[in-house]
Amino acid sequence: MAMEPILTPLVREPGSYTLDFYLQRLDGYQALRKALGMTPDQVIDAVKASGLRGRGGAGFPTGMKWQFVDKKSPKAKYICCNADESEPGTFKDHLLMERNPHLLIEGCAIGCHAIGSSVAYIYIRGEFLHVQHHLEAAIAEAYKAGYLGKNIFGTGFNCDVYMHRGAGAYEAGEETALIESLEGKRAQPRIKPPFPAVEGLYNCPTAVNNVETLCNVPSIVLKGAEWFAALGPEKNGGPKLFCVSGHVVKPGVFEASMHTTVKSLIYDYAGGIANGRQLKAVIPGGSSVPILLPDQIDVPASFDGLMKAGSLLGSAGMIVMDDTTCMVWVAQNLLHFYRHESCGKCTPCREGGDWLLKMLSKIERGEGQMRDIDLLLSVADNIAGKTLCAFGDAAATPVLTTIKQFRHEFEAHIREGRCTCPADWRAKEPVGAH
Amino acid sequence: MSFHPEIPYTTGQHRSERLLSPEGEPFAFTPEQRARFEELASHYPPERRKSAVIFALFMVQEQVGYVSRSGMRHVAAVIGCTPAEVEEVATYYAMFYKQPVGTFVIQVCRTLSCALKGAERVTEEIANALHIKPGETDTTGTFTLVEVECLGACDRAPVVMVNDGWHECQRPEDAVRLLDVVRARGEAGLSGCVHRVEK
Ligand SMILES: Cc1cc2nc3c(=O)[nH]c(=O)nc-3n(C[C@H](O)[C@H](O)[C@H](O)COP(=O)(O)O)c2cc1C
């Protein structure tokens, strides 16, 4: 199901991030020119008709999100581009911003036109300093050439794009926490409603869109909604970037349609399991979604396909694990992440995450008791759905899904009083274990 | 921090807690830094200067090596907010050091994709070579070892950051050699990002 890349063509060519390259080798800023000849509503209608769904995790239709922005409000409107990319196993926005930053800038400008905004902030995670240099240089080039700034293409449309640097917080990827962080506060989520479309950044109507989402907009404007929708299964149109990492031969970012199966991504695109080993499990959408077993992966890697298979597409970060992987250790590793990244606002998540990690570490060390398994489930159950944002569900999922699929491994650890699957790629003395 | 009387919170500090940094030397931006800050602050509505607080704290850290209390007070004065508002930001975000660190901060990604490729062993090799535990600084003050969470380059695992420098595909067998390279050449010795085909 090979497809001509749309988001990542020529990304490996030298200088692909420069304006000259974007103008000469790609359709640089043609879509912005065309969009400014359309009314904002026509742009939103095109995006709606294309069926573009948000690539940040939730898969919400982007056209609808833009339509919800309260255009009649007398306040300023904002686009916040979510470039926080911190979901474990996800590294697609990194590639886009580093190798094709003008595509994102063009997408931001079109988004601003659509929702009646004149400012877009790109909230980029603090660790991506090397990416920030490219992005800043690209923004400066775009200003100089008149694709940003005042009176773009002589249409009277003004648009400023600014890069905003984060400083290390996964929760800053959650849309209301991102807004809080942009306002110069701790990245902690807000109570919804009001949704950002009504009261977002500086209490003004705001659309928060993922990098990859905005990068899809120029091609929709240029080539049409029908063309875009036809690239994938129904309601899952357009190109998609898949991130495959873990125990595969050729980890990387692969652009494909959402007809592509998880199996094909692992075995065809990523070259199969490394070192001649067998597949044990895959987390198909970043660390926050349920695990799939080898007999469940022959499904389309689409929003709907994976939901039908009992998991989620999430951020399309596929973490592949071979048969040397201990599933209690996987849960422990991920809960260390969630405990560390919990923003601390909601008690179930802040405290519960710590309890889960503590119990998992105990079982992994071989000091667990059988009743701990039900206790894990009960604590996880008291976090999921009981927090302000979806972080709580994300933190509970690794525990719920590993116990559901691999309960026998938890029991074996407890029965034998040791880790029953200690791989040689793990620390000899467990590090960071509490 | 725990609300449960019998289950204390696991380890040290959580980002949601308050933590006092050392006072440090008296701090003020240089005129150039101040101008850079004002340029960045102009990206936000005038009454929303506080949005630039993260930029300002990075500038403190660049100069002092960590975010000192005097640095935070200066940032508050420059922005026009209270020191407490600055402090809550500084303590929350993982990239701000709350106390002095070594010349090179070795940050090994420990999250799943990197761990599957041997990140735990990278940390272990480095910790053993430096005779320290993660979170500590070696006796010479050259290296601080930190475990960090997913850095967003999981296809090039294990990923290590040295200060702001990027280093990919660090095999456990070569982890100790990384220390020698950094000692000799600093961040210039790192792999950088493989996306960069121009090198
Ligand atoms: C805990 C948490 C972390 C998130 N992290 C990110 C992230 O790093 N990048 C991202 O694009 N979306 C992230 N999201 C999803 C955003 O909240 C939001 O749905 C997304 O930015 C919307 O953009 P989209 O409609 O283009 O997908 C996160 C959500 C949650 C609950």
Ligand code: FES
């Ligand atoms: S897990 Fe290390 S970079 Fe993602």
